[in-house]
């Protein structure tokens with residue numbers, strides 16, 4: 001089933017024609033399918049089944065309150081990396097006891113706030129952070145549940161910018177160092193050691209890197225238990241890839257079942273932190289063609305969405321499909337779809353065969369993850385609106401920014 005079907009020549013989000021969304025909300029607008037997010041979350045929850053554990057949505061992938069609220073209602077937990085993400089999850093009705101707190105640079109204030117609200121656990125990424133967390137906990141008269149994020153030195157075979165589990169990456173505690181850090185954590189009065197965590201990268205399209213990392217963690221878990229440090233949960237992070245073009249990532253169930261099989265008789269709860277695989281293909285960025293600029297060398301279609309709205313093509317040379325909203329009978333030509341931003345890297349797609357005219361609507365597909373969340377105001381462009389479609393209804397879940405929003409909090413120098 002397609003969440004963005006083409007019906008009578010027109011692209012829809014579920015049952016709503018995209019032309020209607022453009023008239024109602026303008027462009028550029030991020031459009032998300034409620035059914036797509038729901039089904040993707042359920043694929044994880046169903047695969048986990050009765051095994052103890054949690055599916056903690058990685059908030060960085062899409063932190064819109066409407067999306068988080070939908071996931072909270074479905075029973076999701078959340079993986080957060082900042083005080084801001086904590087705030088969003090709480091506003092969306094997420095339960096603190098279903099939150100895991102990751103990130104290499106947690107501040108004392110974020111740690112304190114998270115402790116006070118009672119998050120499930122802290123995925124500690126360095127020895128310095130461990131000491132700080134202990135200090136914060138002792139001063140607050142509380143005890144922090146701790147899981148060390150271990151860097152297993154596994155090649156995730158993904159884009160180097162989104163690979164996180166290699167020795168040279170900034171993330172986690174080297175696996176060889178982990179036993180000593182666990183011993184230290186167990187001795188600190190403000191900490192309660194509960195688990196182990198890893199996250200080796202994003203957009204992984206094969207199982208072996210996940211399972212190699214898991215095998216290394218299981219060896220560590222056994223070494224720790226011999227020393228009397230018995231862990232209650234294993235968090236394998238997120239990272240499962242999606243199909244943008246022709247990638248063939250394993251189904252969610254294959255990943256989760258393979259991990260559960262490896263856990264076998266061990267009494268370990270399983271935590272997962274998927275982001276992209278819950279929402280990437282649940283979103284499309286709706287945009288209008290402003291001008292066509294055919295040149296001797298290249299044909300440029302200048303659209304009203306830009307790298308500030310979706311930076312993935314510029315940052316990772318990411319490929320995302322572009323669909324015309326209305327099917328055209330005119331012959332196609334080859335176009336680069338570029339935005340109005342003053343950067344050569346401002347493109348959303350290159351060399352696409354499309355029949356385009358000024359005023360046409362297009363949709364950049366698979367933009368539900370790391371789309372709006374990585375957007376900015378570069379070139380003083382107000383950020384796009386966000387809409388969730390549910391069947392034949394559309395809900396505006398973030399209004400387009402206004403010009404007044406752009407200068408909020410700024411002031412002229414006193415004269």
Ligand SMILES: Cc1ncc(COP(=O)(O)O)c(C=O)c1O
Nearest residue numbers: 058102202238239273274275276
């Ligand atoms: C710690 C952590 N957990 C989960 C995720 C989510 O990853 P993905 O969106 O690839 O599932 C990320 C981002 O890569 C992350 O850094």
Ligand SMILES: N[C@@H](CCCC[NH3+])C(=O)O
Nearest residue numbers: 060162202203312369370
């Ligand atoms: N933002 C990246 C993924 C990084 C994941 C965060 N650890 C992307 O769009 O592909």
